Amino acid sequence: MSNKTSIEGLSALLHTLMLIPQHRWITVRELQQQLALIDIHRTTRSIKRYLDEVIVEVFNVECDSMSMPHVYRKTSEQLLKLNKQEMLYWQLTNKYLQPLIPDALNYGQGRSSERDNLLQDKASAISKEQLWLSKVHLNLPNTRSWSNKQQQILGSVHEALLNNRMLKVSSQALQQEQTFIEPLGLSVQCDALLLLFRLSDQHPIHTVALPLIDEASVSTFSFTYPSDFNVEQFMLDLEEAGYPEFHSPMRRVNP
Incomplete structure (x- = not known):
C-alpha cells in the first residue's frame, strides 16, 4: 500500500469518527453522504469496515446491531476508550x-x-490543572510508605475482594492465628485502611486496621458475597450509630 493510499485511508477513517454524533444514532449511508460533502468518497462497505474493525473497537463509539441497518453513536466525550x-x-x-x-x-x-x-487554549488549561493540583491536599493513608510485608497483605486483600475469595489471616492484636475470614470491603479513613470482614458462616461484621494484620494469604476457597451488603452505606450507618472511632484493633458490629 502506498503512503498516499495509507494517508487517505487514515484521513477517511478519522473523518468518519469525527462525523459520528454523540446524542443520536447515524447510519452508514448517512455517513457516506456526509463524507462526500467534504470530498471523501467511500463505499458503504468500506465505511462499515472502518466502523466495525477499528472505530468501535478503539474509540468510545457503540453500534446498535439490533437495528437494520446498523446505527452508530459516540458514547462519551472522551475520545479513546x-x-x-x-x-x-x-x-x-x-x-x-x-x-x-x-x-x-x-x-x-x-x-x-x-x-x-x-x-482553544489547551496549553494554558493544562498549566492551570497542574497548578490547581499543587493547591489541594487530601489526607489519605500513604500506602507507598508501607513495608513490603504490609504491601503484600494489602495485595492479598485486594485479590480476595476482587475474586470473592476467603483470606487466611494471622494477627497478634486480634489474637487470631491462621483464621479464615470473608473479606467484605475496604474503608479508606483519613489515617487508616479498614478491612470489613466476617468470620466464616457468622453474621456479625468486624472492622480492623490493615497494619494490625501480621499475615494474610488468599485462600483457594470462595464464598458467596452478601447481595444485600453495601460497604458505603454500612460505614455511614456505623457513623450515625455513634461509632466514630475506627482505631480499635477490632470492632464487632451487627448490621
Missing part, C-alpha cells in the same frame, strides 16, 4: 472527588461554551 485501570481512576474520581474539582477544570460537566474556551 479507557483501559480497566484508567476506568477505575475515573470512577473513583467521579464518586469521591467530583465536588472538589473546579467547574472551570471539569470538562465533562461544564457548559459547552466553557469547554470550547478551554480547548
Whole structure:
C-alpha cells in the first residue's frame, strides 16, 4: 500500500469518527453522504469496515446491531476508550472527588461554551490543572510508605475482594492465628485502611486496621458475597450509630 493510499485511508477513517454524533444514532449511508460533502468518497462497505474493525473497537463509539441497518453513536466525550485501570481512576474520581474539582477544570460537566474556551487554549488549561493540583491536599493513608510485608497483605486483600475469595489471616492484636475470614470491603479513613470482614458462616461484621494484620494469604476457597451488603452505606450507618472511632484493633458490629 502506498503512503498516499495509507494517508487517505487514515484521513477517511478519522473523518468518519469525527462525523459520528454523540446524542443520536447515524447510519452508514448517512455517513457516506456526509463524507462526500467534504470530498471523501467511500463505499458503504468500506465505511462499515472502518466502523466495525477499528472505530468501535478503539474509540468510545457503540453500534446498535439490533437495528437494520446498523446505527452508530459516540458514547462519551472522551475520545479513546479507557483501559480497566484508567476506568477505575475515573470512577473513583467521579464518586469521591467530583465536588472538589473546579467547574472551570471539569470538562465533562461544564457548559459547552466553557469547554470550547478551554480547548482553544489547551496549553494554558493544562498549566492551570497542574497548578490547581499543587493547591489541594487530601489526607489519605500513604500506602507507598508501607513495608513490603504490609504491601503484600494489602495485595492479598485486594485479590480476595476482587475474586470473592476467603483470606487466611494471622494477627497478634486480634489474637487470631491462621483464621479464615470473608473479606467484605475496604474503608479508606483519613489515617487508616479498614478491612470489613466476617468470620466464616457468622453474621456479625468486624472492622480492623490493615497494619494490625501480621499475615494474610488468599485462600483457594470462595464464598458467596452478601447481595444485600453495601460497604458505603454500612460505614455511614456505623457513623450515625455513634461509632466514630475506627482505631480499635477490632470492632464487632451487627448490621
